[in-house]
Every structure is written in structure tokens, then in C-alpha cells.
Amino acid sequence: MTGDTFDVVTFGETMIRHSVAPGERLETAHETEMRAAGAESNVAVTVSRLGGSAAWLSKLPDSALARHVEASLRTHGVTPVVARSDEGRVGVYYLEPAGEPRGTNVVYDRAGAAIRTATPEDLATDHVESARAFHVSGITPALSETLADTTRTLLDRAVAADTHTVFDLNYRGKLWTHDEARETCEPLLDAVDTFVVAERDASAVLDYDGEASTVAADLAAAHDCETVVVTRGAEGAVAVHDGDVIDQGAFPADTFDPIGTGDAFVGGYLARWLDGASVEEALEYGAATAALKRTVGGDVATVTPEEVDRVVASDTSDITR
Amino acid sequence: MTGDTFDVVTFGETMIRHSVAPGERLETAHETEMRAAGAESNVAVTVSRLGGSAAWLSKLPDSALARHVEASLRTHGVTPVVARSDEGRVGVYYLEPAGEPRGTNVVYDRAGAAIRTATPEDLATDHVESARAFHVSGITPALSETLADTTRTLLDRAVAADTHTVFDLNYRGKLWTHDEARETCEPLLDAVDTFVVAERDASAVLDYDGEASTVAADLAAAHDCETVVVTRGAEGAVAVHDGDVIDQGAFPADTFDPIGTGDAFVGGYLARWLDGASVEEALEYGAATAALKRTVGGDVATVTPEEVDRVVASDTSDITR
């Protein structure tokens, strides 16, 4: 498949997600539901499902769990481009969904994952160079120093090859501190064309406070980003693009599974933007995709373009038959 | 069983319903829950469970799926009176329950169902003639021209035999257009004693607009119906009976499965009315049955008369033990 080119190439860790049923506890559960899950591959799946071509770069051992991850991505049309490793595990996370006051809990078991040693030499970086866009989140550099270096190199190669670079800060408090995240991620931003960051993380990690639009504009200016999108959860998102401020509300959603909502937003945005839409249209499409994601179990947005279009058109009546 | 007579006889298609779990998509689901489901048999089940005797007329092939349908109805005390066909399938529908903005989706796979060729000669129409009431919905004539003719004939025979006729318009946009529905159903109404129609369909299909009570009165006058019930979803129902206007609110309900709510309403109404109650009492009973249905999975109202009585008496406290 060396000759294939993709609309979007992403790079990151995809884990096995074991979730227990609502009301169950990991301590006493007898069954888990098993899915593949990872921020960057979630984005790739969304792009692929919404009409783009997408590949996912990573490093995995030669094992049944690794095949599980790859098969899950292929199901949604994503091409896994995987460096095979003799050492290291497939990362795992456990999910205990719960309402308040317990709250949904994520238990990571991702130590020693094979990807942590991934160097540019391991990876088929030509796919990054031939892609229209390259996407990586702040989770990848958080996993190891090697990965921080590799992320840097891949962004640089993308820039050199005129591949549009997309970076989602995606801060994870269980992986590193605010300071560690800032020290690693801030230098990356100069190689980033489209930067996505949660309002909360812009403040806590990057020390940008104030109105979301100001934060976006300041970040765009500081790092010369083409587009900065500041996400605000239930309040939607604000983007600054070429100096324009674009406000996008969130579509209301009955949440079945909130995990992966942000990745669905980014994936929907990218799919639409790569299809030639304006940033404004892409933001709306991303928000609609994110709302649909919340109705679906698992980390990935198992939705169709028609469904996204229907939400955008606000035709969300209950049952048609 | 030829000699048996029934309080209510219904006529229509009953399908196999395959539903996926909440949060799952048909595209990626690995399991379905399998139940029998059909508007007219839903009504028969409700009548039977609430104390009346009920039969369901239909046409099915000789297959395990057909036996599934019949066994499911017998479970609830309904007598299936089935013409056996050498040709044709058992209709199927797939259900993807979801909250907003995706919304629950029904995927029909009912092409080529055996019932589509059912003629009066196929069917044990003597059961219609000996019954106290005959019920059919607008879904049946929507399925084929043959069925439209057969529906007409059965209504006529019921009228001739002094069997009370009940028709529920039950418009389905996936089966026919508003115009097609009006052209076929409007002529049937002259043979209808009790006509049930959603406010929305009265307007969109039959072009009756205005206050629900006016719509009901106008419809009753136009077609000389004994009773017209206009249903209004969460707002309840309005009936016109012998010139009287009766208003019935909906009982609030935590919805587990909304499919079949309307059929539960009609079945509850009929069971109570055939038991000698007034239209007013019957409407309240129907509304209570409908509210209970929403708490139960599947198309049919697996409830007891005691539960309906308790809701009517508004004794709906949470847990008794």
C-alpha cells in the first residue's frame, strides 16, 4: 500500500477499551465490553466514515490484541499503517460509566505500550508527507520522551511537505502535569496550522485566559496558526481563522457515551474542511458530528454523512417510519 | 376453533422486530433482540391482557419465523387465525433506539410479505362477523392494493354483521405518501364506527385542521362515525362521541420504549369500552395503558388490569415492598 495517499494521516496510541455495564463496578464485574479506542484513530475513523480517506500510523506488537485494534479500524475504512514491535504491550483502559456523584471513571493500564519507543525510522512517514492533513493530539507526546521527539519530527516533516498540520492539545491529567504538558506542547505549536484546544486547557496548561475568542486570537498570533479552535463543551466552540472570529454552538444531545466527543468534533471538522468547506461550515459539521457521537457507544463516531447533514439541517424528529 | 367467538378481531401484518441495544448501530451490532410486532396484533394483545378475548387474522408462510409470530401472540392469550401461504416472507423490521439528535430509527425489511396477497377468501372472515368489534389500522391497506381491497371487504362484512368497526389511520411515511393514504383510507371511513387518528395525520393526510375537538367533530359528521378519537401525543386525546366532546390528558411516563404506545391506547380503550364503560372511562383507561406501555420493552403492552387500574387511580408511588 506504499503508493496510497490519504486525506488525513493520524499518529498515536490506540488502546483496547474494556468497559463494564452501567451500574457495575470493575471490582465485582464479570464481563467487559471490548473495543478499540484512541484519540487519533477516533479522528481517523470519523474522517473515513464522513467520506475522506484516512490512515493511522502507530507501533504495535504482533499479537491478537494488536490485530483487534487494526481490525476495528479497518471496519470503519481506516488503513492501519503499523510498525511491528518485538517488545511492548498494547495499551488498555478500563471504563466504569456512572452518573453523579460517582462519575464515569477511566482506569488506564497503558504502561509499557509498544508505541512508546516509536521513532520516525519505525514509521512510514512518507504517508505523512503525501497526506493532505496530518493530525496528532497532545496525548502522543505525553506518553514518552521518544514520542515527544517523534511527534516533533513528524510535524516538521509534514510542514516541509506542505501537509496541513492539526494539533489537538487534549490534556490528560492522568498522564502528565500542566507544566510538563506546556513545556512539551508549546514548542510544537509553531509547526501547527490548525490548533484545537479546550478553553480549560488553554488556561491551565498554556496560561491563556480571557474570552474564548481572545484566547483563540492570542494563540493564533503567538504561534502563527492558520486556525485556532477553542472548544467549550456544552457551550460549543470559538474559532479564529485569518483574523475572523467564528462562534459555533453545541447541538443538544442525549448522552449515551461521552467518550470521544472531542475527537468526533475534530474528525467532523476535518472531513468537511478537506471537502472544501469554509471553517464556519466545518465547525458546524464538527459540532453536529460530536452531538451524534454522544448517542453512540464506544469511543468512535459510528455515524453516517446523511445523519450529520440531517442534524445540521436540524431535522432531528424522534422516529420516522 | 371455528366455533369460537371473540370480543375483538384484528387484521394486519405482524413482523419480526430485531432491535439492537441502546448505543449500538445496526452497522456494527453483533446481537439483536427478537420480538413479534404489528399494530393490529399489538391491539389484540392489549385487549387480551386486559380481560377481553381477541383473535388476529393474517396470512403467513409455513416457517419458523411465522411460528415465532404466532407463539408470541399466544403467549399473551391472543388466538392467531392464520391463512397459510406457499409464497411470501414474514415481514421484518430493525430498530435502532437512540436519543436526540440521532433519534430512534426504524428500518423496514417487509417487502414481499405473505400477507400482501391476502384476499377475503384466504381469511376466516366468519370470525370478523361473529366478533363484537373488528379493528384494522391504516397500515394494512398501505401494504398492497390487494390488502386495500380486502380491508374494505372486511369492514363491509363487519358492518353487515353488526360488528363494531374500529379504524386507526396510523399513517406511516415509509409506506406511502399523504395523498396515497388519503385516497385509500378516506373511502373506508364510511364503514367505520370508531375512528382513531393522530392530530398531525388528520391535518397532513385528511386535511382537517383546527382545534382537535373541531377536527373530531368534523370527521364524525363527515363520515357518520359513532366516535372519533383524535390523539395528540403528550397532550392526550380528544374524543367526540354522540356530539359530546371528551378531553383526556396523557399520564406522564418515563419512556423505556415508545413503540406501540398508540396501539396500547387503542387496545386499552377497546378493552374497557367492550367491558361496558363509557367513552370517557375508556379513554382514561386507554391513556393509562399507553403510559404503562412506555415503561415496557417491545411493541406490546405487557401490563395487567391491576396496573392500569392503579394508574387510573393515580397510585403510582415508586416502590412498594
Place this chain on the structure above:
Amino acid sequence: MTGDTFDVVTFGETMIRHSVAPGERLETAHETEMRAAGAESNVAVTVSRLGGSAAWLSKLPDSALARHVEASLRTHGVTPVVARSDEGRVGVYYLEPAGEPRGTNVVYDRAGAAIRTATPEDLATDHVESARAFHVSGITPALSETLADTTRTLLDRAVAADTHTVFDLNYRGKLWTHDEARETCEPLLDAVDTFVVAERDASAVLDYDGEASTVAADLAAAHDCETVVVTRGAEGAVAVHDGDVIDQGAFPADTFDPIGTGDAFVGGYLARWLDGASVEEALEYGAATAALKRTVGGDVATVTPEEVDRVVASDTSDITR
């Protein structure tokens, strides 16, 4: 294990709970979920999970269902101290969870349970005497006259041995009438140090009406209780302790399974109070435990001390990862 002493010893019936899935009816269900459940053992489990040592006294036949009950309690660290019986069953209850207007329904199948013949001679009452606290609910004396007598004797022995006695009225309308409950329970109160009662039961069973704080104070005065806790459901609880009135609100909770909430409250209260906390602190801890319980399936509060601390500290943010 004769030599072991426990922070809390409880005495009562633990049943097998068969529950059907939401939306299902017992009449047509094909599967049940099977758990152990009983008010007093629920309290023991909560105490054990939150750091205390706990034993549960009861009487069971020699059967697989009895072993199921004992194994379930051991899972949570509770020591079952069980008199083995040649006669009698393990009590069972069936649970049909449902929203309004149906409401969750409990169907008891507990006739003939082995515990109904339990006398003080059957039981290892030395554990009651060596414990720091002894807990029993009004369900136990409701089950048989023998058990009413045995409950009295155990409370008396506890008092004589300076074991702190805790009684939760826990009125069950499916077991006895208000009058029967009052006649049996009121005389027990003189042997009770900490008395827990629902506001509704204080009125209906014991004829104490008025403000919750007044009810608590009056009950404390009438029976010389050290502490009286009047529980008020979503409104929290009011305690009178040494003349002080302490008000505790309920923590908001997304309810997955409400059964056992009261037992979790009592267990959390006891665990904290036995750990040296004030009644005020213990009430807050109990309320937090009760709120967490509502997010967990089954009768018992499968929670951790850290989770309770987190709720008390109001750190109930949705997902941390």
C-alpha cells in the same frame, strides 16, 4: 473464628435477589440477574467496605443458595456467622425495575425462610456481645414471632454487654401492618442507642408527626435514645444527638438502582462514627455513601472510602483521565 471481634455485628435475613432487566416483565422475562440482598447484611457490607470489620448473623439451610449468600458477603469482607438449619428455605425476592407510572416492583418469595425459626440458642450471640455495635432493622422482627423474640433478646444482650445498639425501623408494608409494626417495634426502642426511622414511618407506624427535628427529639426523649436519625429521602436527614439538632441534606444522584440506599446511609454513618467521627460528620458521610449507592446496581454499596471522601469534598466532576 470464635475469637474474632467485630466493629459491627448485624442480624437479619439475606435473600437471593432475582432482577429482570429494565423494560422486562417477570411474566415474560427469560433471564434474571442474581445477587444477595438483605437490609442488615447491606449495612454490614457498607461498614466493611468503608474500613470497619463486620459480621452478619443469620440462619440458613445447607444449600447452594445459602452458599451464594455467604460467598457474596465474603466478597465484600463481611464474615458470615451462620446457624445451619435442616429445615427452611433461603428467602428470595424478584425485582422489576421500572420508571413511572409503573414504578419499580418488588415481589417477595420469602415464605418459609430458615431464619424464621432462629432462636438466641441457634446464634453465636457472643459476637453481639464482643462487638462495638449491633445493628438490626425492623424487617427481622416482622418475619416471625420467634424472630421478634430473638431480636429483643439480642438487643438486651447487647445492652448488657455495652455494645452500642442501632435499630432502623425500615417498615415494609408487604410484611406487616402499621399496627403490627408499632406493637412489636415500639417496646424494642428502650434497648436502642441509635434509632433510624423514615419520617413517613415515624408518622404512620409510630404516630410521631410534626417537624422532623421535633419528631427526632420526641422519639429520643420517649425512649432515651442517644441518637435519633429521621431520614427524609431527597430532603436528607435530621438527627437529634444529646439534644443537638443536626440537619444533613441529600447529595444529588443519578439513580441507577435505588434499592439499598437507606442501608448504605446507615452503613456509611456507622463506619464513620465508629471511626471516631462526630454524629455530624457521620451523617454527612452516610449521605454521601447513600448517594454513591444509587449509582451502583444491586442492594449493596460497592463503593470505596476514597469515593465517599471525594463526594463529601464535593469533587464530583464527570470524568478524570
Place this chain on the structure above:
Amino acid sequence: MTGDTFDVVTFGETMIRHSVAPGERLETAHETEMRAAGAESNVAVTVSRLGGSAAWLSKLPDSALARHVEASLRTHGVTPVVARSDEGRVGVYYLEPAGEPRGTNVVYDRAGAAIRTATPEDLATDHVESARAFHVSGITPALSETLADTTRTLLDRAVAADTHTVFDLNYRGKLWTHDEARETCEPLLDAVDTFVVAERDASAVLDYDGEASTVAADLAAAHDCETVVVTRGAEGAVAVHDGDVIDQGAFPADTFDPIGTGDAFVGGYLARWLDGASVEEALEYGAATAALKRTVGGDVATVTPEEVDRVVASDTSDITR
């Protein structure tokens, strides 16, 4: 339904069967599969499925579990004719399927079942008198002295009404001793037209030893039975009818669930014999039904007449498509 007459009427207890999955233990299981099960209703189901009309007489409380039993029988076309009781439970049994050396284990929880107090006055015995055949097994008189008396009375009434009587000794070691069974059952045999007994029970309970054909002939002679069928498990069955000895081998079967095999044999035999077949043909049909039953989960023979015919015709090829 008073006017209905049935080919076969049976009388006995039907329980709720909770079974755990293969490899699971009741002590640690978290789920059960729930079905209705009882020797006499198993026979009624088989007759009904194979083309006869069948009713089942019993006594049950007014409860969801009772409705479960009745609904399950109606599913297979059996008419439940049930005396409603204010007292008593629905009997239950737990099943732990296992291979050797553990072996499948049945745990009864049937104490206090409502049927134990059933008198002829409780029951619609006119159905016994109008039926073509009346069937009861030795389990019914084993349950209580009242039931032993009632069984006697029903057999007598059947004889007086010229209803063919069928008695299956069906010895259960967990219900009574060999001596108790003999003392109760032997006197019943004079009222029995067709007597079915396992070779092992003929010896252990009734003290008839020797060749199966001799045992059958001796029993027929001693009690003036029209037909005696001695069942021999994997070796088939031997019948003596009007002095003729008829030998029927067992059809080989891959056993999925062995419970109810004997009832399927009796039901298949009766269905065919009532259809006018010879004892020889009926025995073969019964043996084929029994073999098919072993491939089906649950106590009842969910099979079709076509399947039985196919086994009789030895067309048992693996997959047709």
C-alpha cells in the same frame, strides 16, 4: 372456556426453572435463565405442539411468577386451567448442568407451593371428564397427602367418564422414599389405562424385576392396564399392549439438555396414539420426539410434527440449505 374439550388434560405442578450456564455454579453465578417446567405440563406442551389440543390443570397464586408459568404454556398452545389461590408459592427449581464426574444437579425450592392444597373442588374437573385422555405423573401425589387424594379422585372421575387414563410413575428421590412412593402409587394403578414406568423404578419402587417385557406384562396383568410401557433410557422402551410385546429402540441424540426427555416421550406417544396410530407407531413417534427433545434447551420439547416425522423416517442429515 368451560365449553372447550381437549384431547389431553394433565394435572400437576409447574415450576419456575432457574438454570445457570454450563460451567457455572449456583454459588457464584450472576445470571439465571428462567423457564417454566413441570412433568405434566411438559406432556401437555408436547401433545399440543404435535397436533393435539391440551389443557393443564393446576393451582397457583395470583402473582407474576404464576403468570410466567401460564404464559409459557400458552406459547405452546396449551390452555392453562388454573385455580387461583390466596396462599402458597409458585414452586421453583434450580438447575446446574454439568458433565461427569460432577453431573447435572437439580436443587428444588418447591416447599409451600400453592398446588399442595389443591382439592377436586378447586379444580375444573369437568375438563378431565370431557377429555379423551387424562395424564398425571407420580410427582403430583408425592407433593402432599392432599394431592395424593386429589390425584386418586381425578383418576376415578376420568375412569367413570371413560376418559383414557395415563400414569407415569416418574419417581423422584428428592421427594419421597421408594416405600412411600409404592404405598401411594400402587393403589392408583387400578385406575390406570396406560402405565409408563422406568425399568429402574419398576424394580426399586414396585419390586418388579426381570426382563423389561416380563415386568411390563406382569404389571399389566396385576393392574389390568391396557398398556404398560417400560422405559429403559438409552435402550429404548418395551410395551405390552393387549398381550403383545413391542420393542422400541432409542434414537441416538447429541444431548443439549436431558431434562424432560421422558415427558417428551410420553407426549409424543400420546399425540400419535390419540391421532389413531397403533401403540407400535406411537412408541416410535414418542422415541423420536424424545431424541429431538434432547437437542433443545428447557424442559419442553420445542419441536414440530415435521421434525418428528423426519426422525421417524431416519432422514437426519446434518444441514440442508
Place this chain on the structure above:
Amino acid sequence: MTGDTFDVVTFGETMIRHSVAPGERLETAHETEMRAAGAESNVAVTVSRLGGSAAWLSKLPDSALARHVEASLRTHGVTPVVARSDEGRVGVYYLEPAGEPRGTNVVYDRAGAAIRTATPEDLATDHVESARAFHVSGITPALSETLADTTRTLLDRAVAADTHTVFDLNYRGKLWTHDEARETCEPLLDAVDTFVVAERDASAVLDYDGEASTVAADLAAAHDCETVVVTRGAEGAVAVHDGDVIDQGAFPADTFDPIGTGDAFVGGYLARWLDGASVEEALEYGAATAALKRTVGGDVATVTPEEVDRVVASDTSDITR
């Protein structure tokens, strides 16, 4: 993907397979397991999993069930190349697995499938022409006259393009008679390079009797096939290739699911043969793949090349850890 070329392209119908659990009956089942299944796509999956590249040509409606089929194939690395249809269903089949004497039963619900109208114009036949091998089974021409014509055309185009053609007779008695199959399939054989046929079908459909090797040789001679493989179930297979007779035994297997064994054999054979192996090696590889398939649920051979190699090397020890 127009530019992609594949090792193997297959053409046929892929259905949704609903199977009930062992011991369950379709008539009374409440759940089905849902998978994609079809002879030609089964072969494509096997080739893809064992290292070849594979595409599957077909025609499907635009529906969630169609997407289910496509996603299932992508999971295993197969590229679906699908003509989209406005009319027609996705075929379905129901599976009731059972041991003797019932036997596993397949219930087809495939009437009106969209593929039945597929013409060469609908299909991306350039993939057939650019492929190394083209595979179709006798099921495809059995489905409609249009498909018989299309099959003929595709085989002809393959021959013209020097694509190796593989035809598996795969007779299905539920689709057509022996005579119909012969009349349609025999003329196709002149365009076939590798012909696979069951010994039983060679006799019943094509009237070739005698030793398997003679049958193979006679068929090869009559139709000028490069290779003829006669499969003999548990006895293995016999091939004639360039006049050489090659005998291959079946590997013993504990069968979990027998459906798809033949397709796994053909897929394994093709994968290995296209990898440059001799017919002898390919037969052994196919037989090993077939044996492994029997241990896996579903129609497709979810196995790895390493597992096939291990079986070929006869290293089949029970558990390694």
C-alpha cells in the same frame, strides 16, 4: 480505488446471518447473533487473512444492513466493491445450530435481494480483469437468470483478460434442483481454470460417478480445466492437475461451527497457490484452513497464517503458556 488491483476478486451475495444460540429454537428465541455471511465473500476473507489482497463485487441497497455487510468484510481486510441499488433487499439467513437427530437448520430469507438484478454494467468488472484470480460459486447463478448471465459474462471477461478463474459448484438444494443446476453450471465450466466440486454434487448434479480421482480426471478432460478438486468432507479432497492425482486428507477438528468450511478450504487453497505454492501444498494449506475454520463461530475463517502453518506442521498441542 479504481486503480487498485487484487490477488483475488470474488462475486456473489453476502447475507446477514442471524443465528440463535445452541439449544434455542427460532420459534421461541429472544436473541440472535448477527454476522455477515456469503460463500464468495467467505473465500475473499480467507484469502485476505492469509496474506493475499482480495475484493468482493456485489450489489446492495443503501441501508444499514448493507453497511453491516461491507464493514464486516473490511474488518478482515477485504475491499467491498459494491454497486448501489435503489431496489431490493439485503438477503438474510437464520441459523439454528443443533446436534442429531435434529441437525443444524438454515432458514433462508433471501428473496428479493438487490444482487439478483446485477448486470455486468452495474459492476466494476475492471477489477475482475486486473485480478490474478476470479472466484464465483454456483450459488450466484442460482439466484436469478440475470445473475446466471452475469456470472457467464464475468467468467468470459476473466478468461479474456488472462485472470485465473475458479468455480466452486456449491450446490444448494434450497435454491434449485439438480437439473436446473446442471443446465446452468455445466456450460460455465469451459471458462473455468480451477473447478471445485463436492463428490456428492459431482454425482447428483453433473452425473459424474466413480472414484473421486476418476471423477476429477473426467471433469478436467471434459471441460479442459487446469485443476479439478473433488471435495469429500471428512475424507479430504482429491485433485487432478495436469494429469497428476493428488490426495489430501482432512485434518481432524472439534467442530464449533461447520458453516463455511468449504469456503475456508477454497480460500486457503487459493491464498497458498497464489503465493506460488504447488497444487499439492495448496491443498494441504486449504485442508488445514478448513479444519481451523470449524473451531471458529461464523461463516468466515478468522484464523492467522501462523495458525494454518502450525496445523500443517501438525503442531496442534492443546495449550501453550
Place this chain on the structure above:
Amino acid sequence: MTGDTFDVVTFGETMIRHSVAPGERLETAHETEMRAAGAESNVAVTVSRLGGSAAWLSKLPDSALARHVEASLRTHGVTPVVARSDEGRVGVYYLEPAGEPRGTNVVYDRAGAAIRTATPEDLATDHVESARAFHVSGITPALSETLADTTRTLLDRAVAADTHTVFDLNYRGKLWTHDEARETCEPLLDAVDTFVVAERDASAVLDYDGEASTVAADLAAAHDCETVVVTRGAEGAVAVHDGDVIDQGAFPADTFDPIGTGDAFVGGYLARWLDGASVEEALEYGAATAALKRTVGGDVATVTPEEVDRVVASDTSDITR
């Protein structure tokens, strides 16, 4: 619990076992069954269930998975005595059960387990010293050099305290080579009183060949063991004790889950031997326990002393009711 003493104390890693259903592959499975599993804790569970008191020493992180392990052991009456670690994981293994030629496969994911750093200082070794017997298997020293040292120290302390030492070689080819195992384990044997080894491992790892009785005698002589038990799978076991050779056959068993059979054998042996039985009786008890284990799902022998007694007495009839 510091003051508690136990009949048996074991030391080792207990993992989370995720198993897929029969016929499923890890690559495509959607659910796992989750249990706790580990050779040494399996032995402790068996001893506890069969009447002895047992503790399990280990090191675990503070996590929900760690609590799962501890709760699972408590369920069976085992006391977990666990050093809490800030670093390291809970080991995991995945199980794919399958028949031939695929064979059941175990996929380890146990790298980085917290126990690998356990030193004697971490562990409550006083429990080893106060126990009647101390058990460890060759898996523990295989996990890390630290654990090899700790195992040595614990065996030495047990010897010094007159605790009977039991060592089961339990070679795992996925953990180390034959040579590594020999170099680490052979020196341990001088501190071992009862040595259990599979015939195959005695040869491959320790280079003892010949008749099993000779192997046992030679090993006993070489290392001055009180008892050496050589296990031979389906052929049973041979022990040499004080110069006597004792031969014990295996009880036949229908295998549901073979994992843990050896641990059940050792646990059954120890439970009986500690109860005062001879080695001969203990071997028979162990063999019976092992046979029963094979009928139960999961790694642990969820059986009762009565069941073991029944197997020993060869009363293994199919169903009693």
C-alpha cells in the same frame, strides 16, 4: 489480622483473566468474561473451599483491578495479605478456548506486574512462619530475579519455622526456557518438603527420565524431599513418600475448562493431607478435585467437600432429583 494463622499460605501472582466465548477470537470479540486467576491463589482457594484456612501473599497496586483480585479470593474464603505498591500493574491474561486443531490459547499481558519487585521486606512473612504449610509454584521465581530471590528466602524462612514447604514446578514455556527454569528451580528443591512436578517437565527441565516412579524416587533422593508427586495428565499421578510408591489414576471428566486442573489437584491433595489423611488418601482426593475442576469455568475449583467425597466414592450418577 496479623494474629491470624492459616493452614496454608501461598505466594504468587494472581492475574485478571479475560476470556472470550468458545468459537470467538480475541481479534474480533466484543465481550470478555473477567475472573481472577493465578496458580498459587488457585491452590489457596481449593484448600479454603475444602475446609482448610488459607491466605495468599502478594503485591498489588492500589486499583480497581487489584480489588477485583482480592474480592474474588475472599469470595472463596481466602484471606488476601497484600503489599500495596505505588508502581506496577495487575497482570492480565487472555484466554481463547478452542478445540483441535486450533487448541486453547493463552495470551499473557503480565509485563510490569507489581509483584515482580516484591521483596521479603514487602511481605507479611510471619504468616509463612506461622502457617502449617507454605506453597509456591515455579511461576513465581520465573517472573523476575527479585521474585526468584524472594521465593528462596520465603522457602528458607518456612523451613526454619518448621512450616511444611510445597513446591509445584509448573513450567511455563512462555515465561522462560527449560535451562533458565532448571537453573533457578533446582537449587530451591533442597528447601522443599513436598515437590510436585509434571512428568514432562521432570524430563525437559530437570533431566529426570524413565518410569514416573523412578523419576519420583530419584528426585526425592536427590533433594531429600519427604514426598515427590509426579503428575501424568490423563494417566494420573505417581508419588514417592518415605520410599513407598503410590499410584493414583485420574478420574474421567467431561472437560468444560481445563485451566487450573493441576492447581486443583495440589489444593485437594493439601486440604486432605493437612486434615490428617495419608498421602495415598490425599492423592485420591486431589485427583477427584481435579476431575471436578474440569467441569467448572474459571481457573478455580468451585466445588464442595461433599462433591469431592462423592467422586471419591464413585457415586457420579448423572442427575439426582
